[in-house]
Amino acid sequence: MTAGETKHPGLNLGSTDAQAHEAAGSALFGFWAFLMSDAVIFALLFATYGVMLPATAGGPTPASEYKIGPTFLETLVLLTSSLTYGLASIAMKHGAAQASIQTWLGLTLALGLLFLGLELHDFAGMIAHGATPMRSGFLSAFFALVPLHGLHVLAGSLWIVVMMAQLRIIGLDARVKINLLRLGLFWHFLDIIWIAIFSTVYLPGLIP
Amino acid sequence: MSAPLLPALLGRFRWDALPFVRAWENPNANELIAAGAGALVVAGALFMVVLITRLGRWRWLWTEWLTSLDHKKIGIMYIVIALVMLARALIEANLMRLQQAVAIGNPGLVAPEHFAELFSTHGSIMIFFMAMPFLTGLINYLVPLQIGARDVAYPLLNAIGLWLTAAGAGLMMAPLVIGRFSTGGWSGYPPFTEIGFNPGVGPDYWIWAITLGSIASTLAGINIAVTIYKMRCPGMTLMRMPLFAWTSLCTAILMIFAMPPLTVATALLALDRYLDFHFFTNALGGNMMHYANLFWMFGHPEVYIVILPAFGIYSEVVSTFSSKELYGYNSLVIATMAIAVLSFTVWLHHFFTMGQSPSLNAVFGIATMAIGVPTGVKIYNWIWTMFRGEVRFTTPMCYALAFMMTFVLGGLTGIILAFPPLDYIVHNTLFLVAHFHNMLISGTLYGLLAAYTFWFPKAFGFRLDERWGKISCACWVIGFYLAFMPLYVLGAAGMARRTPAVMETAYRPWLYAAEVGALVLFCGFVALLVQLWVSLRNRAATRVFAGDPWDGRALEWSIAAPPPEYNFARLPQVDQRHWFFDAKRKGAPYAPPARYEDIQMPKNSAVAPIIGIASTAAGFALVWHMWWLAILGVLAVVATVITRSFARDTHRLIPASAVERMERTWLDAVARARPIPREMETTPANAGLAEVHP
Ligand code: HEM
Ligand SMILES: [Cu+2]
Numbered sequence: 001m002t003a004g005e006t007k008h009p010g011l012n013l014g015s016t017d018a019q020a021h022e023a024a025g026s027a028l029f030g031f032w033a034f035l036m037s038d039a040v041i042f043a044l045l046f047a048t049y050g051v052m053l054p055a056t057a058g059g060p061t062p063a064s065e066y067k068i069g070p071t072f073l074e075t076l077v078l079l080t081s082s083l084t085y086g087l088a089s090i091a092m093k094h095g096a097a098q099a100s101i102q103t104w105l106g107l108t109l110a111l112g113l114l115f116l117g118l119e120l121h122d123f124a125g126m127i128a129h130g131a132t133p134m135r136s137g138f139l140s141a142f143f144a145l146v147p148l149h150g151l152h153v154l155a156g157s158l159w160i161v162v163m164m165a166q167l168r169i170i171g172l173d174a175r176v177k178i179n180l181l182r183l184g185l186f187w188h189f190l191d192i193i194w195i196a197i198f199s200t201v202y203l204p205g206l207i208p
Numbered sequence: 209m210s211a212p213l214l215p216a217l218l219g220r221f222r223w224d225a226l227p228f229v230r231a232w233e234n235p236n237a238n239e240l241i242a243a244g245a246g247a248l249v250v251a252g253a254l255f256m257v258v259l260i261t262r263l264g265r266w267r268w269l270w271t272e273w274l275t276s277l278d279h280k281k282i283g284i285m286y287i288v289i290a291l292v293m294l295a296r297a298l299i300e301a302n303l304m305r306l307q308q309a310v311a312i313g314n315p316g317l318v319a320p321e322h323f324a325e326l327f328s329t330h331g332s333i334m335i336f337f338m339a340m341p342f343l344t345g346l347i348n349y350l351v352p353l354q355i356g357a358r359d360v361a362y363p364l365l366n367a368i369g370l371w372l373t374a375a376g377a378g379l380m381m382a383p384l385v386i387g388r389f390s391t392g393g394w395s396g397y398p399p400f401t402e403i404g405f406n407p408g409v410g411p412d413y414w415i416w417a418i419t420l421g422s423i424a425s426t427l428a429g430i431n432i433a434v435t436i437y438k439m440r441c442p443g444m445t446l447m448r449m450p451l452f453a454w455t456s457l458c459t460a461i462l463m464i465f466a467m468p469p470l471t472v473a474t475a476l477l478a479l480d481r482y483l484d485f486h487f488f489t490n491a492l493g494g495n496m497m498h499y500a501n502l503f504w505m506f507g508h509p510e511v512y513i514v515i516l517p518a519f520g521i522y523s524e525v526v527s528t529f530s531s532k533e534l535y536g537y538n539s540l541v542i543a544t545m546a547i548a549v550l551s552f553t554v555w556l557h558h559f560f561t562m563g564q565s566p567s568l569n570a571v572f573g574i575a576t577m578a579i580g581v582p583t584g585v586k587i588y589n590w591i592w593t594m595f596r597g598e599v600r601f602t603t604p605m606c607y608a609l610a611f612m613m614t615f616v617l618g619g620l621t622g623i624i625l626a627f628p629p630l631d632y633i634v635h636n637t638l639f640l641v642a643h644f645h646n647m648l649i650s651g652t653l654y655g656l657l658a659a660y661t662f663w664f665p666k667a668f669g670f671r672l673d674e675r676w677g678k679i680s681c682a683c684w685v686i687g688f689y690l691a692f693m694p695l696y697v698l699g700a701a702g703m704a705r706r707t708p709a710v711m712e713t714a715y716r717p718w719l720y721a722a723e724v725g726a727l728v729l730f731c732g733f734v735a736l737l738v739q740l741w742v743s744l745r746n747r748a749a750t751r752v753f754a755g756d757p758w759d760g761r762a763l764e765w766s767i768a769a770p771p772p773e774y775n776f777a778r779l780p781q782v783d784q785r786h787w788f789f790d791a792k793r794k795g796a797p798y799a800p801p802a803r804y805e806d807i808q809m810p811k812n813s814a815v816a817p818i819i820g821i822a823s824t825a826a827g828f829a830l831v832w833h834m835w836w837l838a839i840l841g842v843l844a845v846v847a848t849v850i851t852r853s854f855a856r857d858t859h860r861l862i863p864a865s866a867v868e869r870m871e872r873t874w875l876d877a878v879a880r881a882r883p884i885p886r887e888m889e890t891t892p893a894n895a896g897l898a899e900v901h902p
Binding site: 034051133134166179 | 362426429430433437438464465468471472475476479480484485486487492493494495498502505850853856
């Protein structure tokens, strides 16, 4: 097989780093399989949310708790972080200077953390006026689904930190490249999940 | 009631969490049985520690086994876990049968909660810590050999899966010594497992043991699927794979998609219990039906996760011991795939009685019956494979034949249960218990034992004793019919499952028969141990180093027994389904490569044991509310993973000269071995070289 052949869905390293490209074939394939099973987890939590939506038990309802402004801002921040991650991947593919990869990664990290901060602020607001997960089945389902996405973003941020350290200490060897590709898949996956959250949790909740 | 001891450090531990203390304070039969079981676990663990120390084998254990990333050793360790857990679950099954046999019109030996713990551990262990590790171990061992690979796709992930399984198994053993187990059955239905009904440690043990097992199986599924998709040797197209590799692939896909629902179910139950969420509670909008849905979205595909590999095993066994090509390979592959897909469409048949609309029940009932079709296809395939073949009644073949009879019977009662009006009558009775044991014992356990007997010579280099193998097989078969056919009668007569005591004296003869059957089944296990012992003693006479004792077809028979660490000195290059079988007929199956090369293999790693121990500690701490230890355990796992990601020196080379030396020794043995005709394959003359019949 020639290195130019596409071996995996994702950013193609064939023409610039044949060795990493070769290994990425099975490394990325397995990560896709992992993402599929992670997607099943989210799918079931979405279904759970759908089942529990009417179970407000006389407590807070979606309309009383969700706010369009902050969630829209969170959406913008997270989507932008996907863009900056994409730029980091392109910089890596084309052998750009380490500094530029680090910058894009750092920017992605900052946006990720900003997203988490905004989200935590939202949750704190909800909890402050009694919309806690202990209050009703609906809120339990909300607080299982949305913060799980947040936990994923936290894990992704930690992963970015680790990759930045590896770039500095080890440099761009084949394994670092493959892990950057995997991290990219993970980060974009979180984006997709968020879009689903925004459009099936927040938006319908706001339309009375 | 004693007070909590040092709550900051030991959480909710109290002295009466120890069964020994409870038995001391209240020495009745129930507590003494519990204390006896606890003592057995402690004594067993101590015995192992002393034995290993006396033999001076700790270092050997650590470097050769516990830290090994060799897929073959990982496979064997999985199976060791499964056999230990099988022993425990069988003892519990016997205790339950004994209880029901004596508790006719009186309370019997064990208290109702204790009985509930028994069926909960028995079921959970048999499914998650017997069947799953056993089949994962077999797949691990066999699939890379069958597809001509030197290793799996992710050796370290593989070891982590093993250690998470071991951690889960550890959490299943712990409540025998500290605390109690869940009373909610293997399915852990709320409200039995909710904090309101059972605030004790039992359901928490169940939750964390199952969660660890479920994560481990997800990882195993990913690893197996990627191995099969990406690591096949040149020429090994999917449709040239042996059928066991196919069923392994379908099993792996099922694991990837079906384990997450279980993880979600147990995680949400944990949120209910630990953080006062309201998913499945009675109050504040909780919905316990939702748990049933989540659980069985896993539970039904799980049935096929444990049965499909056995279908693959029977395919190999029947074809080998009939000396015929598998009849209808393509239809078997299609049937396997069809079963895998359909298995996601029938979960609701586990709760027909819960009050949804009749038309919904009808849809799921029909879907359930539809699965019978591809399964029936397979039975015909195996029968046609035997037709006009040279059938030899070796032990694995006996299991396969017993399976074909028994499984069809269980399938018929399955069709009865798939019919909602009939299911309403026998739901939650012993009829169901009889049905699923009918499927699981013949469909899973017989298959696993057949595989154990069939491939044992490959893994250890000597054959197992035939006579004891047959005795064991006879016990498993006769015991099964004695133990479970009466349950069909009892179930149809209305005896509910999970009943600790029986008031209807008319049940007595059937319960006695079932009790005798359980004893015979236990004898089957003892016969397995005797077989192992006898075979070990005679191993000098039964060696099959040449590697092909049964005139095998697939690639695993084309190498030495036991195989070298690197499996294949040169990756095979196949051009058809039965490449090795055909090469034997054409003359040069063992041609050495022109030139030996260095082979790269993964180095041992302590990462997996560390993760296993840390997650056992975290799970145990969560059960007992020792928050400091839980946090420490989780942090240790994260830190280990991060540290490992910096490691670069993770491989070592086996030099070409060493490969050549090992291959030469083996090829010399092959050249010296006398080809053995089929009639003599179970005699000491068999040194692992089958005579070739054209
Ligand atoms: C081989 C001898 C076996 C015997 C004598 C045996 C006996 C029993 C008994 C007495 C029960 C309780 C029935 C009741 O609820 O009244 C039970 C339940 C169960 N058994 Fe077995 N069993 C055996 C093997 C197996 C195997 C091989 C599996 C699975 C691979 C298995 C899986 C289960 C499950 C899932 C339950 C249900 C537990 C629950 O109610 O939550 N058993 N068994
Ligand atoms: Cu089912």
